[in-house]
Amino acid sequence: MKRGNILLLIVLMLFVALPQLITVKYYLHLSILALIWVIMAQGQNLIQGYTGYVSIVQAGFMGIGAYSSALMSTNLGLPVSATIILAPLVTALFALVAGYPSLRVKGHYFAIVTLAFNMVIFIVLLNLTDLTNGEAGLSGIPKPGNGRGATIDFYDRQVYYYFVLTIAVVMTALAAVIVRSRVGQILLAIRQNEDLVASVGVAAWRYKLFAFVVSAMFAGLAGALYAHYQSFINPEIFSVAQSLDAILAVIIGGSGTLTGPVIGAFFVVFLPEYLRFADSFRLILYGLILVLATIFMPRGIVGLAHDLKTRFGSAR
Amino acid sequence: MNTDVLEVDGLCKSFGGVKALRDLSFNMRRGEVLGLIGPNGSGKSTTVNMLSGAMPASSGEIRLNGTRIETLSQWDRVGLGLTRTYQTASVFPEFTVRQHVTLGCEGRRGVGPLAQAFRLRRDPADDSRIKERVAKALELTGLVDQADHIVGTLSTAQQRFLMIATALTSDPCVILLDEPAAGMISHERETLSGMIGRIRDAGISVLVIEHHMALIMEVCDRIVVLNFGAPIAQGTPREIRENRAVIDAYLGEAA
Structure with missing residues (x-):
């Protein structure tokens, strides 16, 4: 067995054992949120880390996934297991429509166009009160399974943890399959030299759109899992600020790597909690940490670990 | 039988009021090396683009x-x-040489990448054909020993x-x-001219834009000369060297 695989197995076992190790219930809650963010960050990484296009609409897509899954289960009475699968598809459809014009522009312009999309989604969620109940949000969103007290009781936080863990692992594996395939090579090629991609006979826009739509599906799925976990959603959670967190998760963890988003997701969920002591200075501190992180570890925690390993390795 | 691989007929390009290229026509036969020369701004790169x-x-x-x-x-x-190469070295710097060259196959694959990414379809014959093609391209361009190097670390x-291999x-x-010899020193130019010869021998037609006249005269079967966006001469290297209009516009007396 290769060393990398052993490490992967250990990490997986750690995740499986985590609920037994955690004594404070609140940390289990945060871990669930972090796992949802792993899915979110893996999607963001596809478009940002591998394709080199910074998208600032992922939280908006998360919102579309969350609201569509919530509404389909409450208004249409569809089983939650179905809506969680349908929600990413609905999100993908939106991304397809949004992505086609957005991806005609390059670099920073793409970031700005997606930012605008997030704002539009936010405003629609806020004002389409008949459907979304506006600022007050939707509450009483059902959990998957057969309700409280069933054999597998999704109201039990541990159960929901394992549920989300499974999906996070599957989605990470899916991201791995994509980036290690020929598609991944083309995405990396787009990141390095987009103009040259056409001259090797590849229509770059198809792959950019693919990466964008897939990243949206990841976000939509994360949104659905979030909605059914919290049982309550309002537009606030899906604002631009959350999109920035997704970007940060990728940068801090390690852009263009598969482990980076996992680390980054836990980082963006747990760090603000640990900064609570600073009260209103929290955001300033948060910003400072981020500035320092991008200056001193531009390739994220994964890149830093890699550097340390090679330095340590050569010293021996 | 028509053996012309590429036929260009009355090609024009204007940028606003500026006519960058006027009425360019030429043909390329299979396995022919055609030179496209002319002073800066005469429309060579515009033509390739x-x-x-x-x-x-x-x-x-x-x-x-x-x-x-x-x-x-x-x-x-x-x-x-x-297919084409660029005037300035335009590459994917983070790939290995082999990955880079393999990417060149994308346009001619039997199975689409999306289908293959999700294992929907797989064509083993396609894979082996591509390995073979990559190996051949590496050999022809003398990059076999660098196959696992990172592109960014290569010399210009x-x-x-x-770029040629890809x-x-x-x-x-x-x-x-497009100016394949730009920035090359003499022995690299010799390698290049040998390479162009072997590409032609493989039955591929080559259009070369170049300012290095010795190279052009050596490798080309025929030459097209542009000046101020208009073709002024077409012929074998010998004919071009002796053409009055070309000497006046571009080559000068010493050539």
Whole structure:
């Protein structure tokens, strides 16, 4: 067995054992949120880390996934297991429509166009009160399974943890399959030299759109899992600020790597909690940490670990 | 039988009021090396950009193996067998040489990447064909020993050879080389001229833009000369060297 695989197995076992190790219930809650963010960050990484296009609409897509899954289960009475699968598809459809014009522009312009999309989604969620109940949000969103007290009781936080863990692992594996395939090579090629991609006979826009739509599906799925976990959603959670967190998760963890988003997701969920002591200075501190992180570890925690390993390795 | 691989007929390009290229016509035969020369600003790169599809032509026809291609996208033209390199070394710096060259096959694969990514379809014959093509391109460009090097660490000349190798894996019938010798020293130019000869021997037609006259005169079967966006002469290297108009416009008396 290769060393990398052993490490992967250990990490997986750690995740499986985590609920037994955690004594404070609140940390289990945060871990669930972090796992949802792993899915979110893996999607963001596809478009940002591998394709080199910074998208600032992922939280908006998360919102579309969350609201569509919530509404389909409450208004249409569809089983939650179905809506969680349908929600990413609905999100993908939106991304397809949004992505086609957005991806005609390059670099920073793409970031700005997606930012605008997030704002539009936010405003629609806020004002389409008949459907979304506006600022007050939707509450009483059902959990998957057969309700409280069933054999597998999704109201039990541990159960929901394992549920989300499974999906996070599957989605990470899916991201791995994509980036290690020929598609991944083309995405990396787009990141390095987009103009040259056409001259090797590849229509770059198809792959950019693919990466964008897939990243949206990841976000939509994360949104659905979030909605059914919290049982309550309002537009606030899906604002631009959350999109920035997704970007940060990728940068801090390690852009263009598969482990980076996992680390980054836990980082963006747990760090603000640990900064609570600073009260209103929290955001300033948060910003400072981020500035320092991008200056001193531009390739994220994964890149830093890699550097340390090679330095340590050569010293021996 | 029509043996012309590439036919260019009345090609024009204007940028606003400026006519960058006027009424350029020429043909390329299979396995022929055609030089395109002229002073700076005479429309050489514009021509290559229009042929490759990087820039739309204002008017005129381009036929590849008899098919009109002037409205097709650049990637579709690669798929039909027309490929190019760039004036400045333009590469994917983070890939290994092998990955880079393999990417050149994308336009000519049997199975689409999306289908293959999700294991929907797989064509083993396709894979082995591609390995073979990559190996051949690496050998022809002398990059076999560098196959596992990172592209960004290569010398400029090696990056230029890499562009050629990548273009070759798309299995082209026409390859356009935009100043392939720029920044090369003499022995690298010799390697390049040998390379162009071997590409021609493989039955591929080569269009070369170059300012280095010794190289052009050595490798080309025929030469087209542009001046101020208009063709002023066409012929064998010997005819071009003795052409009065070409001497006045570009070569000068010493040449």
